[in-house]
Amino acid sequence: MDCELNGRKIKxxxxxxxxxREWKTKPSYWFEVKGWINQNGYxxxxxKQKHYKYHRVVYFIHNPDWDIQDSSMxxxxxxxxxxxxxxxxxxxxxxxxxxxxxxxxxxxxxxxxARGKYEAQIKVxxxxxxxxxxxxxxxxxxxxxxxKAIHHQLP
Numbered sequence: 285m286d287c288e289l290n291g292r293k294i295k296x297x298x299x300x301x302x303x304x305r306e307w308k309t310k311p312s313y314w315f316e317v318k319g320w321i322n323q324n325g326y327x328x329x330x331x332k333q334k335h336y337k338y339h340r341v342v343y344f345i346h347n348p349d350w351d352i353q354d355s356s357m358x359x360x361x362x363x364x365x366x367x368x369x370x371x372x373x374x375x376x377x378x379x380x381x382x383x384x385x386x387x388x389x390x391x392x393x394x395x396x397x398a399r400g401k402y403e404a405q406i407k408v409x410x411x412x413x414x415x416x417x418x419x420x421x422x423x424x425x426x427x428x429x430x431x432k433a434i435h436h437q438l439p
Contacts, residue, residue, distance in 0.1 A: 287348045290332035296345040299372065301329060325368045339363065339371045346373045357381040386436035392428030406431045
């Protein structure tokens with residue numbers, strides 16, 4: 285499966301991104317784009333002097349109608365299993381920024397020193413929703429996970 289990005293022919297094969305190198309005087313060939321891992325743990329590549337996150341290029345190759353240049357809050361690519369280096373197409377999906385935040389490890393509760401209890405809360409549509417105070421950490425965690433199952437559902 286191949287397509288064009290920034291005027292360069294690219295393809296995804298054997299779990300790797302390949303670029304077509306066109307020569308006028310030598311035989312043309314495909315070569316692997318290895319890239320680098322950035323400070324946030326994402327693999328990145330450079331294609332015709334423009335930097336891209338690897339997972340966005342993989343998604344684009346499989347979905348050429350998707351706008352890879354659109355960096356709006358409604359056009360994130362999420363790793364379903366939360367492994368930033370697992371860039372298989374089965375592990376990638378388009379989500380909003382908010383939906384992308386839902387797919388993170390977070391406790392959703394903390395110990396409230398003054399009250400000597402655990403307070404649970406969840407963020408929904410940019411607003412913090414209070415879930416209650418609990419005697420044990422397990423109760424607070426259960427309340428958060430129950431609220432997450434209700435409020436953080438992907439379409």
